[in-house]
Structures are given as structure tokens and as C-alpha cells.
Amino acid sequence: MTATLLFDMDGTIVETDHLHFQAMKSVFLPYGVDLDWETYRTRIIGVANTATAANFLPSLSVAEGAAVLDAKEAAYREMVTELEAASGLLPLLDWADSEGIPCAVVTNAPRANAELVLKALRLTDRFACLVIGDELANAKPHPLPYLTAIEILGGDPQRSVAFEDSPAGAKSAFAAGVGVVGLLTSVEPDVLRAAGASVVARNFNNQEVLTFVRERTGAGQTSRQASELRA
Template identity: 45%
Template sequence: MLKALIFDMDGTLVHSDPVHLQAFAEILKAEGVVIDDEIYRNSIIGHTNESIFATLLPHLTVAEHEEYADRKEAAFRRLAQDLEPMEGLLELLDWANGRGVEIALVTNAPILNATHMLDVLGVTERFSVKVTIGDVARGKPDPLPYLTALDRLGISAEEAIAFEDSPSGMKAAKGAGLFSFGLLTGLTAGEMRAVGADRTIPNFRDPALWEILERRIAA
């Protein structure tokens, strides 16, 4: 029986990628690094800040990478003030709440970003479990963040459904044994299926999602 829905944050709860791209472009301009859609898709989406800055600024030290990461996240929070929930998200959270289904967050973002984003979206209190990059030794694509969420929820992978939008996130969810939906906010359906998505949906109003939810809740 379905006991929990586990969500990634950026690109899943909210289409925040354009704001992240803007923040990266703003703080990396001084280093002469140009952030365009291709670089964002290939080197940023779904990756940890540690990996991103090691790739984009290989000539700098780890301490300098951490400083840039802090500046980027501060820029993102400053820019991300008017974001709206993904289409159908609030209805889905209401559905889960009405059926006693837990709601959890699993993100590679730092806790300050997660707190800010959930507050902006007005859904902070909906999430009984929140796993951010500071809670785990290894971020996505390692399955550890999802395994940590399952442990905190006190359930097995068979009792949850995950929602992801990136290759690294999908690999993490599938590595933890979760049935997973791929949100098509940045990648194509083919790209998401190639990294393991069981189903792909453009948003949370897709009939394919609701068919599976109703079937799982009745099991």
C-alpha cells in the first residue's frame, strides 16, 4: 500500500531552473565562465555544488569552490521570491493529506535553500521528512538520500513513490528501489526513461499519475 510520496525540489516541486541558471551566471561572470542552457543541462542540473564548481572552476581550491557555492545559493535565494508550485502540486499534496500518505523531500540543495523554497511555495508544513545535502555523506546520484528518507519515514521502498527531474536524481531514486516518475521540466521523456524513470509526466495533473496513485492507494 502507498504510504509516502517523496519529492525532489528544483525542477520537481517548482520550475526553478531558470533562476538557478541566472544565479550561476551572475556569480561566475567574474571568472569569465558563461552559463548557457547547454552547460546548465550537462554540468549543473542534478549535480551537487561540490561537483559543479569542481567542473566549472577546476583551477580553484576546494575552499574557494565552497565560497562560490555559498555566494551562488545566496544569489538564488535573493532572486527566487515569486516562484509558483508546479502545476497540480497543491492538489496532489491535498490528495495525499486526505489519505494519510506522508510527504517527504529529498534534495541535493542546502537546508537554507530548501527552507526558503518551501516557504515561498507555502508548503513547508506539508513535509514530514526533509533530507538535504547536509544530512547525508553522499548526495545524489548515490541512493543514500532516498534511503535516509525511507528510514526516517519508517517504510520500505515498495511503499513509496518518488518524483525526480534529473538523471542523477532518477538514478538515486531507482538505486533505492523506488517506483519513480520523471518530471519533464528539463529533459525529454526518452532521456528520463533512459536513466530509469518508470513513467514520465509533464506535471502533476497528468492522468497517468492519477491512475497509478488510485491503484496504489487501493492495494
């Protein structure tokens, strides 16, 4: 079994939470829900759409709620134009390639969103697989999405690292037995630590993050890429 690096998408490898918030606010308003950023940040980020619809639109049927959230995702995709990968992500992916460590994206976002974002970032070919929570029997915070990615990659949870920006995602990875790095894009450090993150940081350039990744994966310490990461 191999070491693996497993990445959430929104708020982790790319900052898109502000676009999701705008789209969610626009589709909720006709139903009398005037969504504010604090509510979105603390109760929606990282949560599967089925659960969000049930929590915020309880008067609607499951099918009606799903239709509203589908409209939100379509509105979000219309907003996506040029995107920039999170700071330090590309060197980390280069290092993983040099060490023979496969990488995956594990997200609760719909497949259409994930494929659009990865294409916009020009990262489609950098990940060995794309795991979509809503296509499984259970999405995050259940561990199944991460367990599925590890199984596909032939990974060892004890030598794997997940990068997450939400408590739901961190709980999912932690429950799968994966080491968790929390990215501080929208959630407080203590919240991510309580959800299972061993390390929290603003971006992938953080030295503590890189040390944790090398130690967790057991990757070689003498390669040129590892030296560059230490610099």
C-alpha cells in the same frame, strides 16, 4: 512499513531553474566560465554543488569552489520572491493526506534554499521531513538521500514514489528501489527514462502519473479524493 511520496524540489514542485541558471552564470563568469543554458540544463541541474565546483572550477581548491557556489546560492535566494507550486501538486498532497501517506522533500539544494522555497510556497507544513543531500555522506545521484527519507518516514521503497526532474535525481531514487516519475521541466523524456523513470509527464495532473502513484502505493481506490484525481 508505509507507502511514501518523495519530492525533489527545484524543477519538480516549483519551477526555479531559470533563477538558478542566472545566479550560476553570474558567479562563474569572473572565472572565465561563460555558462550557457544547454550546459546548465544537461550538466548541472540536479548535481550537488561540490561536484559542480569540481567539474567547472577545477583550478580552485575545494574550499574556494565551495565559496563560489555558496555565493551562487546567496544570489539565487535574493532572486526568490513569489513562487507558485507546480500544477497538480496541491491536489496530490491533499490526496496523500487523505490516504495517510507521508510526504518528504529530498533535494541537493542547501537547507536555506529549501526552507525559503517551501515557505514561499506555503508548503512547509505539508511535508513530514526535509532531506538535504549535502548534509549526508553522499548526495544524489547516490541513493542515500532517498534511503534516508524512507527510513525517517518508516517507508517501504516498493510502495513509494519519487518525483524528479533530473537524471541524477532519478538515478538516486531508482537505486533506492523507489518508483520514479520524471517531470519534464528541463530534461528530455528519454534521458529521464534511461535514468530510471517509469513514467514521464509535464506536471502532476497527468493521468498516467496518478494511476502509477495509486498502483505503486496500493492506496484505496474508492475515496472521494481518489475520485477527484481521476476526474
